[in-house]
Amino acid sequence: MGNEASTSRLLHNLEELEQELERDQVSKSNQPLKVQHGWDSKDCSNNMTVLDDGLKVRRNKSLQPRTDAVRGKRGYGQGIHIWKIHWPQSMRGSNAVIGVATYQAPLTCTGYSSLIGSNDQSMGWDIVRNVLLFNDCVIRKYPDDAPGEFVAPDVITVILNMDSGTLGFKSDGKNYGVALKGLRLLGKKLYPAISTTYDNCEVGIEYIRSTDQGRPQAKPCPLASPLKFKQQCGENIELSNDSIQAERSNFMSESDKAVVLTSRSLQPNEKFEIRVKRTLDKWPEGLAIGVVALEAGFEIPRSLPGQATDIAWVWKGTDVLHDQKTERKMDFNLNSAKIGDKFGVMRKEDGALHFFYNGRDMGMAATNVPQKIHGIVDVHGSTIHVELVEQIREETTEPTGAAFTGISRIDRVFEKMRQTIDLLKKKDERSIRSTIHMVHEHLYMLYAKHKARNLRQLMGDKLVQLNAAFHITEYIKFLCECGIENDKIHELLRTVCLNYSDASLQFARSIGQTDLLGILSAELAKYQNRYMSEEGKKDIVMSAFGILHNCSKVTENRGVYYRLGVINIAVPYTKPGNDETVAMTALMTLSYLVTIDQNHLIQAEPSAIANILKKLDEALKNAATHQSDGSLTFHAYEIVESLINLSKSAQNRVTTVQKGGIPLFVKMMKVGNPQEQELALNAVWELINGGDGTLSTISRTAGLLDAVKALKSSKVETVRQAAERISLKLDTQSQMFSQRFDPAPKPKCTYNDICNKFVETLNLHKSYFDAKYHRCYCNVCHNDRGDKLYYTRGNPPKDYGIPIGWYRYALCLPPKAKAMNVLDNWHRAFHGTKKDVVTKILEVGELLIPGDVALGGDKISEREGHFKDDNKPEGFDTKKIFVSPSIRYAGHGAYAMPHKFVVSGKTYVARVALQVCIRPGSYDVGDQTIGETKPIDPKFDNQEIEWSTKERGSTILYGLLVKLEEQAS
Structure with a gap:
């Protein structure tokens, strides 16, 4: 029965309650x-x-x-x-x-x-x-x-x-x-x-x-006035030329009192840049530049940062200083500034601060910088005269009609890209000139102006949404049909494809879905014997190989390459007598394409390996970009990737060592970022595990042991593990040549015992397992076996990463695995999960799709915190099975949920995953979805690290993976 009196009271007080809540909300909005x-x-x-x-x-x-x-x-x-x-x-x-x-x-x-x-x-x-x-x-x-x-x-x-x-x-x-x-x-x-x-x-x-990015979009701000220097400045500063030049008086007797500010605050993504006009060798120190968050009562400091240290971010000498701390070390000393040098600073929309030297972005120097800031420069010491560099405002060239009102800068850029692709779609002979102009300004120059890799990738991804690769290819075919064979026009369109296929793996993948690879292959076959002698043909061949190289990194494209016979077309270009850059690019392209039984096709001439190593040396000398020089530029990491691929040939391994590859890898370990450090370590691993007698030579390389030892203390786990693998191998080698070498057998691996105790807690029936195929992938066991880091399986072949650091419990395969020859024909992947659902998965015998009903009547749903129908990116399908060729991705805490496990008085973080075979052609390849901006796995681009399928029965379980890491105390 109900209590009607209570219900009546509630209805009577409802209006009063609503008024009280409204007053409370108003009160809160007025609070500080x-x-x-x-x-x-x-x-x-x-x-x-x-x-x-x-x-x-x-x-x-x-x-x-x-x-x-x-x-x-x-x-x-x-x-x-x-x-x-x-x-x-x-x-x-x-x-x-x-x-x-x-x-x-x-x-x-x-x-x-x-x-x-x-x-x-x-x-x-x-x-x-x-x-x-x-x-x-x-x-x-x-x-x-x-x-x-x-x-x-x-x-x-x-x-x-x-x-x-x-x-x-x-x-x-x-x-x-x-x-x-x-x-x-x-x-x-x-x-x-x-x-x-x-x-x-x-x-x-x-x-x-x-x-807060979620608040309503602000009304568009009026265009800001041109930057000038503020009249309030240091007492030794004299402003001239309408306040865009600042000169220090008394420069022979005083080195300071010459700080000057911008006349207004800087807008997001606006660069404050100055050029050095005059210098004097009398003083040891030089100028300083930065930004300052002005406060009431601000006084111009005698020199930077001075009393403004807690509200200013200043590049001085080689240090970026803030709040009496060094935020970052720079690779250029401002005390060495020369006449004509340009120095700039910019606060990005996300609050990151970037400095510039002669137009080059020196990288992020600080984060969480306040929005309202002024530019500030100290015309100090050896620098006595500077001028503001006028910034070309992109807004002045943009339409001002209603269609652009309130559109952000990035949206205006994308709108111009869309307009350019729309012109290409029309294929109008009357507008060829204007079309090419648009391509040059809003595709080619857009890439050239923006150096940041993440922004270039974003632009490449946008071109995929516009189906740009298809329309560029169709326009190239249209020009040929019109009888227009102007090499410069064709080269412009191909350069756009070359650049964006380097920046965006999605764009490189989209090229594989057009006829462009066929056009390029036909040209290479046509010009093979005459590109060196015919004017203009060398550039065509070079750009063709550049695009083919970029697109060969996409595993889905390789079937196209095999169908077009690209391997047979490319091999002659690797032989002596070819242009060095062409031969090197052809060889690097082949390194992604050849299978195990074709390794003889990538056995390179010693001069070719030497040229690749020369490019690596060039790239490492460019401290800011780690990119080589020349008409085709290569990033250090992609050069090392190719060298790892080429090490499939025994002769290439020997040649790489003989031509000085190891000292360059050591250098990369010292100066590279974590991604580059791990690749350098992986390259050394491939060389010392080749079984061709190079280990003793490598182990004696000057500086190698010290570099590896230093990286064993890296903050990045994967770098640390890679260094430990090599250290184990090198230690074994040094012991063999030591009088103290003890041939006593190594102690038994204990990782298996610990993992067994964890698996016991899962209460899994032993009939699920095939014990003869259990395998430990701890560093010690992996090193003892001399395993590679990545293997290729399936038809067509595809790479997957060895689950280093995990223990695999082999699962019994179902009859259809043998009937369909799954182990030979299907690809390998991983699926991270929670320990609580392992039993249910094994009971069903395969991975299920959200919405399916499992054994016992439980309905499968998306994991808590993962994308769902009411919370997902536009176009994202959650009703799929998700796997990855990388255990690093599948083993991320978002998928392989960490669990606490205590045994023998020690506490471990436990994770579980499943190793699966997945049918080729049944799945889509996509971008990571965990919000990671840094490379997750050096073998797989973040844009192709997640595989998804809607096809039931397309996955077969063949391993339960367990990882235990001792918890820090």
Whole structure:
């Protein structure tokens, strides 16, 4: 029965309740920003008291051991949000965690623990133990480079970037770096949170600012006035030429008092750039340049950064300085500035600060720079006269009609690209000249102007959406039909394809779906014996091979190459007598195409290997780009990729060592980024495991042991593991030639025993397994076997990565695997999962699609936090099976959920995945979906690392993979 009196009372008070809620909302909107984002008194443990309108929280004294937590009032689903946590060191106790949590995360528990980070709904930094936590697992020590005695200061800044899905921390002017990634995969808003065990401790929160991408689009700003120097400047500065030139007076007697600002604040993506007009050798130091966030009462400093250190970001000498700390070391010293040199600075829309030297982007120098900033320059020491460099404003060449009102700059660029492709579609003889002009200005020059690889990739991906490769190819065919054989026009269109196929793997893949590869192959067959003697034909051959090389990296394109007979066409170009660059590019293209039984086709002349190594040396000398010189440029990492591919030939391995390849790999280990370091290590691994007697020569290479030893301490796990593999091999080699060499047998691998204990907890029936094919992929066992890092399987052949660091429990194959010759014909891939669902998957016998009903009646659904029908990118299909040729991707925590496992007094982070065969032609190849911007696996581009299929029965399980990592204490 119901209680009607209670129902009547509720209806009577409903209007009053709504009015009260409305008043509460108005009250909140009028609160100061810090209060609006403070601690929530209604969302905390019952043992905590929120004070000062939410700016502070106190944990009350407890008679029983317990842990208490609190969430902030506001949750964030997008944008960048920054706040400070005030937590005195004397009030931390045994467990003190700063982090973020969803609204579902628990806020209290019995006993003392790190509550934030103890489940899959929260994550954070335990500032007592200096470790990062998620799902009750210690992810790693943090900060990465902190000494053992490091103690987190009283005030810690938290940086939550929900656009990129990252969480970071900084304090005392020192940025500790990204702590955790993949936050967007939780699919929920994240709230500031802390958990504590200390009686009567008080923890403050101070919200600083946000750049919320979700707010309504602002009205378009009027075009800003041209940049000039501000009249308020250092007392030794004299402005001239309408305030665009600044000269230091008294330059013979004084080196300072010459700081000058821009007349207005800089807009996002606007470059403030100056050119050096005069210098003087009298003074040892030179100019400084940067940006400053002006505050009320700002006084021009005597020199930079001076008293502006906490509000300025300044490049001085080789240092980028902020808040008395060095944010980054630069590879050019401003004290060496010469007459004519140009130096610039720009704040990107995402708050990243970039410096420029003679037009070259020196890379990101700082992050989270405030939006309202002025340019600032110190005409100091040896630099005595500078002038502003006028920036060509893209807006002045754009249409101003209603169609462009309110459109962002990037959208205007894309609109111009679309208009260009629309002109190509028309194939109108009367508009050939205007069409080519549009291609030059809005495709070719667009690429040339923008050097950032991520932006170039974005533009290439946009061209895929416009079906640009098809329309460019059709236009090339149209020009031929019209009898227009102007080499310059054809070369322009091909250069566009060359450039964007280098930047975007999606664009390279789209070329494979057109007739362009056939056109290029036919030209190469046509000009094979005469391109060196006929004027203009060398450039045609060179650009053709450049496009073929870029597109050969896409595994889906290789079937097209085989059908066109590209291997037989390319081989003659690798022989002596060909142009060096053409021969090298042809050889590098073949390295992606030949199969194991065709290795003789890539056995190169010693001079060819020497030329490739010469290009690598050129690339490594270009410190800013690591890109070679010449008409065709190559990135250091793609050169090393090709050398690894070419090492399939025994003779090439020997030649690479003889021609000085190892010292160059050592150099790359020292100066490269983590991706390049790992590739260099992988190249050495391929050479020392070739079995052709090069190991002893390699092991004696000067500097190799020291470089490998240094990388064994790398912050990047994959680099560290690669260095450890080589170290094991080199140590064995050195022992063999040592008088102390002990031939005693190596101890048994214990990784198997630990993994067995974990698998026992899964309660899986032994009949699922085929024990004779179990295999350990720990570094020691992998090294002992001399396995490669990647293998090729299937028809057509496709690469996959060995699951290094995992243990494989072989599964019994179903009868259809033998009937369909699956092990020979199908490709290999991996599928990360949760340990709790392994039994259900094995019971069904295959991977299922969301919406399917599993054995027992359970309906399969998308994982919590993953894309769903009501939360997914446009056009993304969630009703698929997702796998990857890379265990690094499939083993990411977003898929292979980390679990805590305790055995023999030690705590491990456990992950599980499945190794599968997947039918060729049944799946689509796509981009990563975990928000990662850096390369995930050196063998697979991020744009082709995720495979998906809707075809049931197209996957066959043949291995259960387990990975256990001992948890940091």
